[in-house]
Each structure stands twice: as C-alpha cells, then as structure tokens.
Amino acid sequence: MQTLFSPSSIAVVGASADPERVSGLPIKYLQDHGYGGELFPVNPNHDRVAGLRCYPDVDSLPETPDLVLVIVPAGAVVEVVEASLERGSENVLIVSSGFSETGTGEGERAERRIADLAAEHDATVVGPNSQGVIEFHDRVAASFTPALRRESLLAGEVSFVTQSGAFGGALTTMLQDEGVGLSKWIATGNEAATGALDVLSFLAGDDRTGVVAGYVEGFDDGRKLVELKRTDAGIDLPVVLLKVGRSERGRSAAASHTGTVASAHEVYEAVFRETGVMSVDDVDLFVDLTRAVSLLDALPGDRLGVVTTSGGAGVHIADVADEEGLSLPSLGEGTSDRIREFIPEFGSALNPVDLTGQVVNSKEAFSECLRALFEDDGIGTIVLQITNASGESAEEYAERVVEVASGYEKPLLLCWTGGVEKESALGRYRDAGVPVFENPARCVRAVASLARFAESKPRLRAAKDLPARTPDFDPDSGDARSVLAETDAKALLAEFGVDVPEEVLVTDPDETGEAVERVGFPAVAKLVAPDLPHRDRVGGVRLGIEDRGALDAACRELFDLARDLGVDPQGVSVQEQVEGAGELAMGILVDPDFGPVCMLGRGGVDIEETGDVTFRTIPVAPEQANSMLDEFDLPIELDAIQHEAVVEAVVSLSELYLENPWIREGDVNPLLVTPDGVTAVDGLFVGPDGAE
Template sequence: MTTVDGLLRPRSVAIVGASERSAMAGRLTRYLRDFDGAVYPINPNHREIHGLPCYPSLLELPGPVDLVLVLVPASRVLPVVEEAGRAGASCVVVLSSGFAEIGADGRELQDQLVAAAKRHGLRVIGPNCQGLIYRPTGLTATFTAAADGEQPGDSGIAYVGQSGALGGSFLGLARDRGIGLTAWISVGNQADLTATDAAELLVADPNVRVLACYLEELPDGARWTRLAARAAELGKHIVVLRSGRSSAGERAIASHTGALVRSGTAFDLLTRESGAIQVDDLDELLDVSVALTGAPSLRAGRIGVITSSGGAGGLAADQAEGNGLALPELDASTQAALAPLVPSFGSVVNPVDVTAQVINDHAQLGAVCEAVAESAEVDAVLVVLTTIGGEPAVAVAESILRAAKRSAKPFVVAWIYSHDQIAAAASLLRRNGVSVLSTTTAALRLIRHLVPHDERRAAVAAPRGLAGFLGRPALTEADGAELLDAMRIARPRGRLAAGPAEAGAIAGELGDRIVLKVQSPDLAHKSDVGGVVVGVPAEQVRDAAADMLETVAANAPEARIDGVLVQELLPGGVELLVGVQGGEDGYPPVLTVGMGGTTTELYRDVVSALGPVDAEQATALLRRLRGWPLLDGFRGRPRCDVAAAAAAIASISQAAVELGDRLGELEINPLVVHGSGAVAADLVVTGRTRR
C-alpha cells in the first residue's frame, strides 16, 4: 500500500500492547470500535479485549494487517517493528516514549528502530507521539482523552503537530466550539515521517481544505516552499504556529546581524511570502483555520465596525491601524440606508454605533449588518458586542447570522462578556462559520490574516564571479576590498600596512585625518578590543598604530593580526547596518537592514527580507525603519542619497544569492550614506564549511 493508504485508509489495524487495565491502551481500543476495517488487539495474556478477539502476536492474525499501533515499553518496540515488517504491514505508529527525547541512549534505540523499519519498507510515525485521527474512514488511532465522546461534524480542517499534548488541546478546543477535525496527526519525534511529510499527505487529500500545523523544528526550506505552492495550487490554506521564536532561541554568533535576527527568520519570511499564515498561539491557530474554511480572501483590509458601545468601537478603531487595517468612512448611500435604522444619538459613519436601542431590536440590527456589508467601502464586517448575554444574546447572534449568510464578505464578532453568558450564542455563530473572539485585538488580528500578502523577490542577477573571494573562513575588511569593488559598492581610500612604519607612510597619501583598524579574521568587533582609532592626525599615525596594536595584543592575545588598515576619514552621514545571512537548508538568504553604528543592538531598529531584492524593494525596507526620517531630511537636514544606499543593499542581496550556501554572513556596518553616495566603512565576511 502507499503511505497515505496505509496510514489514513488502512483495511486493518493492530494494537500491540492492547489492554483493558491501562487507561491509554483502553481508550485506543475503544476508539477503534468505530473504524470501518478490522481491528486486532495484540496481547499474549488476553483472549479478548473490549469485546474483540485478542491475538498473541502480529504473525498469528487471521488476516493481513496494514497499520500497527505500538504501545509497549521502549525496550520492546524494536522486536515489534521487525514483526510488523514480517507480517506485511505498511505503517507503524510508535506511541511509546523513551527514545531520542530522553538522551543519547534513547537516540540510539530510535536509530535502530528506523533502520529496522527501512529494512522492511515500513513508514514510522513517532516514536513518542499520540497517533492520528482520520474521520472519513472512522479511524481514531490515538489515546488522547480529547477524542472522548461524540465528535462534531467534519469541518475540512486537518491538524499536524509535533507535540501530542498541544495537539490534544487543539482537538479539545475544536470540539468545544462545535468543530470536528477531518484529520489529526501527532508526529512526535519525527524519526521517520516528519511534520512536512504528514502535511504533504493531507494537503493532497480532497477532504481537507485548511491545514493547521504546529512546529517545533524548522522544516527543510525547499520542501516547505513546495508544500505551500501545492496548497495554493489546490486552493487550500496553511496556518502554522511555531515555537522557539523568542530571543532565547537566537543564534549565538558574533556579528551585529546575528544578534539582531532570530533563528527561524528565514522560515517566517518564506511562510509569509508563500501565502501561508503564521499565528502566535493555539487559539489563534484554530480561529484562523475555522475562518478560512468559509471566508474568501479579502481584496483589502477595509473593515466596517458595528457596535453598541462607543468605547468598544473606539478601541477597535485605535487597534485597526496597528494591524494594518483601515476603517473607511462609509459611502453616502450606505449612510443614507443606515440613517433610519440608527438613533440620532448613534453614528452612521464608521464605527457604526447602533446603541443599545438597536441591539434590542434584532431585526433592525440585522438590517444594519446587511447595509454595512453591502458597502463598496468595506471588505469585512466586525461586530463588537459587550454586556449582552443569555437568551437575548442568542437572538442577537441569530440576527447577525442571517446577515452573514446573505453576504459574501466575512463576518467576525468580538464579544466582550462572560463566556458562560454568551456560550450558546457563540456556539451558534461558530457552527455556522462566523468567528467569535473575546477581544477586539484578537478579532482584528484574525481579519488581518484574511488579507492576502503580495510578497515577491527580485530576479537573480547575472553571476559576477564572487565565489573566489571566499577563499578563507573569515575575510578582513582589507581582504574584502576587492569584493566591495566587484559588488560596485564604494569604500574609503586606504591600504593595508604591515606595521606602524608603513601605516605612517600610507597616511601621508590620504589626507589630514586618518582611521586605523586592526585586521584580524578572529575579531568581528574590532572596537571592543581597542582595534579602531578614528580621526588620527596624519603625522601621528605611526605612534597611534603602534599603541593600537599593543592594546589589541593585551586584550585579545590569541587573535591573529594581519596588519593595520589605514583609511581616509569619511565625512559624517547617516549610518546603516546592511547584513545578509547566507541561505542554507533550502532557505534563501536573509537580508537585514537597520540603523547602524555602535548602537545597532541598543536600538534594534532593523527590518528583514528574503534575498534577492532590487533597488525599489530596498528603498521600501528603508522606509520601514523608525530612523527613516534621518535619511529623508529630518528637521531641515539635507536629504541623503537613498538611491545609492538602495543600490548597495540590492547588490549585497544579489551577492548572497550568487554565493549560495558557501556564504555564512556578509555585513557592512556602517554603510555611511551622504547627500551624494553611500560608502561601506566596515565589512565582515564569513564563509560556511560545507556539510
């Protein structure tokens, strides 16, 4: 059988470790009573379990077995996998724990498990997982208590996640809201079948419309891109929640860029570019997934807000801008339609304040909702409700639902009140495809996710022969001078001096004021060890260079010193950081642009994008910085040469694409932007050892 058939549409399922005494094993067997095919409990100590005949081993079954569920101690799993292979199974789900998650010994056992499965052509889910559910075939092959009781109707939503516990929470939250999942797969340690593998199976399933993913490990970038593209091709949606996005997960590397760009930034940017939606918590994962099963993508982020509370409406208006949404003034025809429906002390602009008077007149509330939804100025409708509960809340929900069913535009409700008081009303709306959130913030964030993003990367430029510049693991600024020239990025005049005497001679050619920089492949931050001196009079360069080398030797005695770079002192300008981390694991390079200099990490005014970018896109990145006004002539200052800065940024991003996975990181800090031109005042380049 194919993996998808063996996993989701097996003809028969065996449970190794079946028992009535174990709560987990007992649930597993009970849930499978609804399965369409044969179910074989395996336990040599029993003849019958939960009314089903029990067999001593997989090799003594009365018929073939496709899917084997394993719930025995870790030390006994390997023989079971071997037996499953001899019995002709196609897939094994190892629910047992005690493998890689416990350390080296468990890792070794897990590797043996995978090797045994490969010898027999088996696919393995887990170990340390909670199994799977596939509603179309009645397959509930899990021990999570969240699968207890009657499940709601099929929603078209599938879930894939690494954490079984969070997966169970997602399943339980969905059931509480009257939402039945079409499929649910917990992949655990991903020893063989990964979350991406499972996602690929489910995206191709005609019963699935939305795929919700919980990830703890970053998937391969190329496969994730193909998965998202396939989903888009099929008209389906992917919603993803990823853990490990905090500062605690940042890569510990020496550069400014590495300190400012989180691990996983490439995944986040690639996910956004692909059209998949990334969310921040489990509730939002479910809310967005449900909304996408019925709501069309919005043309734009213009919302019409209807509320009985001026305060709540004001909050919604304030928060909309922060979510990239707009509250346009409603057109004259819509305001005319609303005027007879809204009291004179209300408002027909936007937000539409219907007052408590209209909320109590349910037919009139429905008419208001319909009128706002029909406006050409509105892409989605947000209804904000406060202290309405009990039976009146159900009547209000019915009026909103009637309007929502008559409109092609999505309706979202922010109901700010006791959950007990609005439970019945919220359930009615959710069962019929209208999302109900408990805050305006959550409601607006949900609407924002329905707005499509138009992300693109620039075309890749012709190669410029840059690979030869990565001949050593780390380039000093002097080494990188020719690289800057090849990228057509201006640099200060200067040369490398072997020692103080030569530094003094070079200084006489460059002007009155000189910059000295120690050159070492071991020093990413030269100024931290006294390796940079700025504004030295030309006649004092020899002595200043000698003092600087002595200071560096004392502060960094292990650093290899190539010499002293002697440069002209640049005039003042706006300092930018431009860094790019080389692509790897199927991900494109990540470009980071920010306000530069020695305070870069302090202010953390940076933005990131996938490379390559063109000059127009580079300018757009600069405009997103809080420090953009400094480039644009803040308080009467002369405007900087943004075009030159953008050209340098675009060139760096193109270089990263050309260098591919040979590049570790390339950083210019600062790129000094003047009224005319932009000059790279410092350069750090590191290569990456190929694996």
C-alpha cells in the same frame, strides 16, 4: 500517507484486554467510533481482545495490515517494526516511549535504527512516543488521546498536526467544543522518520483538508516548509501554528552581529512571515483563528471598517488594530452621510462607527448602517462589535447580520461581548460562515494574521522559481576562508553590485600618500585584523580625519593599538567618509533549523541591544526583500530610490552567498542610507573555522 490516515486494516501490537490501559484504548476508541475496517489485536498472552481474535505476532496475521500500531516495551519495538515492514506494511505508528527523549545512548541508537528501517523500506514510520492518528471522516480513531472520549466526532476540513500528543489532544478537544470540524489528526512524537513538515506536505494535497492547524516546538529541517510554500498547493494552504519554545536556546559565541542577534524565535517568526504561516502564542487565539479560517470564504484585508454598539469597544478595537498594523481608513463621504441618517446625534459616523445602544430600538437602522460599510469601496473587512445582546435580541441581531452579509463577498467578523442565552444565535452565525469572537482584541489579531497570510501569496508566487535549497558546501574544496575582514569583505560585496566607499589599505603608517590621493578628506581610518572583528569596541576606528597629518597620526595609533592587543593586522583601511541619513545592517547566518538566511534591520553599534531585525531564507526574491522593510522600525523614511537600493542590496547579498556557501556568518554594518541609495561602509564574512 493516505493509508496511514485511512487504513483498511489495523494491527495493534501489544493490545491489552483492559480497555482503559494505553494499550487497550486504541481498539476501544476504534470500536466506539465505528471504524469499518479490519482490526487485528496482536499479543501472545491473549486469545481474544475486545471480542476479536488475538494473534501472537505480526507474521501470524491473516493479511498484511495497512497500519501497525506498536505499543510494546521499548526494548521490543525495533523487532516489531522490522517484522511489520518485512511483512509489507506501509505504515507503522509507534506509541511506545523510551527512546531519544530519555537522553540515553541505548534509546538514541534504537531511534536511529527505526529511522534506518523506514528509509530501507520506503515506509511511513511515525513516532516513537506518538499518541496516534485520527481520520474524522472515516472514523479512524487509532489513538489513546482523551480527545476521543466523546460520543461523536465532528468532521470538517481542519487537519491537526501536533508534536505534543497530550497538549495537542487538549487543543483538539477545545476545537471540537467550539464546533470546529476536523479532518485528520496526528501526533508525530519523536519524529525519528516522519516529521510534522512531512505530514504538512501531504496535507497540502489532501482533498479533505482545507486548513492545517498545528502545535510545534521546532523543525529539524525547516527548508521543507520553504519547499512546500513555493508550490501552488502550499501557497494557498492556510496554516495556523501554536509555536512554543519562544525563549532563546542560547546565543552562539558568534563572531558577527548577525550571529548574535539571531535567536531561534526571531528566525522562526521571520520565516513564518515569509511563508505566510499564521503563528500565534496564545491558546485561545489559536482556537479562534483556526475557527475563523475554517468559516471564511474570503480572506480579510488590512483596511477595516468597524461598526459597534459601544463607543468604548470601538476605541479598544482601533487601538489593537494600530498595534497590529491594520488601518481604519476614513469612510467615504457618502457612507458617512448614509449612516448619519440612522444614528442619534451622540453617535459617530466616523470609523469606528458608533451606533450607540439606541440601535436596539431600530433593527432596520442597524441593517442599513451595516450595508453602508459593506458598500464602501475603501473598506476591505468589516468588524462588527455587539455588546450584551441576549436571548430574543441576540436572535434578531443574528437574523439581520446574516441577511445583510449574505449579499456581499466582503468578509465579516463579529465580536459579541457579554450577553446570555446565545447558543441559537451562535449556531446561526456558524451556519452562515460568520466567525464570532468574545474578545475584541483576539478578533482584531485574527484579522491581522489572516491579512498577512493573504499578503504573503503574491510574494510566494514571485519566489516560486527560486530553489528552496542552497548549494551544499564541500569542506574539502579549499574554497573556505576563516575570516574575510573589512577590505576583502567589501571587495566581495562590490563584486555583487553593493556600493562601497573608495578605500586604500595602508600597510605601513609612513606610506599614506596613495590614500590621500585616492580617498581625499574627510576620511576614516579603521584597523583591519581578522582576529578583531568588532574593532569599534576597542577604539579601532578614527572618524573625521581632515588632513595628511591627522591621517598619519591615526594610522600610527591604530598600528600601535594592534600591537597592544596582540593581534596581527592586515593594515589600516583608509576610506572616504560617507555621510548617511540613517544606518541599516544586513547579514548572513546559517541557522540550525532553516539553513542560510539573510538578515536586515536597524544598524549601528547598538544593534545587539535593539535586536530590531528580521530574516528571509536564501535565496531571497526581490518581493521578499521588499517585505522585510515592513518588519522593523526604519531609522528614517526611505524615498523610492533608497527603498529600491535596500531591496537590491539584500538580493545581492543573497546571490553572494549562493556563490560563496562557505560563509557561516556575515555582517554589513552599517549599511548607510545615502541620498543616492545605500553604501556598505563595513563588512565581515566568517567561515567554518572562524565561526567556531
């Protein structure tokens, strides 16, 4: 894609002589911003466009262009793409719309043909319905986005990938206005052949890109993200995404709890946490976080030292930090003692530190208190809150802050709320690499995102050797099962090392002797029927059975229930009643965008109401399984043995799927937490036919 972003020559097919039309703007912007390569307008209706010779078609061009922009009516696009690729151009960007986004068969067929042509010629084809590409260092403004309506472009290390040209252009304007230098920008449009993740993979190896920002709605093949994030370049690449489409696309008519609780948004957010992607849902936070990543040399940790000139602001910061899972540890005794020397009695030397408004009377006191926090080994990140600093006072603060921070590697982020006449001081902070936020909550949320990115790196390195893709299932192999109900499902779990209770399948209500002998009491009796996966909802479970008579009666009742419901039972599972301290659930789902994923969360019959679960892509490394336990509210506090048992169970479930890729949905609910670890007391696996 290097010549896509930095072409030595560009042809604009359909170029207009009117510089304010969509088909005229790319040449205007390329000329206005000083593009140094060859420009070839192509339009049979003009001899010259923008002072340049205009050619009737691609075949008549004096040389093969590196990049062809296609801005012609939809019906002519395929012909132009084919001619450009036959001519030898490596990159075609289609601005024209009127394809799959119209919902018409004709548009969809044309888009498929474009994808086929790209594959046949091994070329990069972007769009259709794209707003173009920009390379800020090389002044390649091959786009019609209004973001280019500025005198100069601020070049830097942030590259922007957007699935919406218009909104992506607006966000680009906001970033430039906030002083964020950009490297590359691309609107991927309908993504017939080249998607956002293809571009992201290229940018991970781009010397001019240090940060990737993006606006995304969804991925056709999310496994490309997992593949990238299991490489060294991908692990270290900061990615900030404004992800939309958070509302549900509709839950499937799922046979399992896992299929029911897995919304598109929840799976996306979990995979972003797995891969270290910093996902946000707020435009201002997106801009603030992108700016912060581009400025900071060191990533923040989750142990904050907060110093403020306002006690109220400190409380606000502490509240948001708690919501985001960040800690404000107690300061070292020596740190607090140093701070007390410089603040009034009504200040606070605790964390958050309240210097009070009196700090304006002693800038030296301000500097010494800030140094004390930098030198506290228990603090990983400094958040400084200043209120209403203006003019000369703002300059003095900036001088002190920059001077102190320059002596330490620990990251510092500044909240500057209120105040006027700030531009000079803001420039000083920016030059020193100190991110400035006006909103304290956004500052703390940015720290949390950056800390989670930092925490993801060792987990991703631990998973590097795992394949990012799972085996394809051959539907003609004969291995698939429609449904593995409880008895068979738990036997499969046991094969892969998951602890299950002792059980006997009773196929005749008058033959419970073996169950009594092997299982004992208290016992549980469960109706086993592939057509009845959620039997707890219809009274298909009996608990607390204490003797043979009660067991016989329970079995007869359950066989009668099956007859009344019109289902064909495999039998009644009689199993030891396992007493647990809490209920978890784990499962398998084949997600449309990310493929097979493991689920872990709170278990029990109300799992669908709580939806307190998280996901990881299969195969799951132990380190990734371990991090899942931080992403939902545990029903109990796990000791070391129980914690390790949960991690092992998730990894075992992942391995089970790799050997059984016919599974489309799976439940292990409840996964009981016991004194010795965890026990799967129920299970269900659903194949392609059963999931329909």
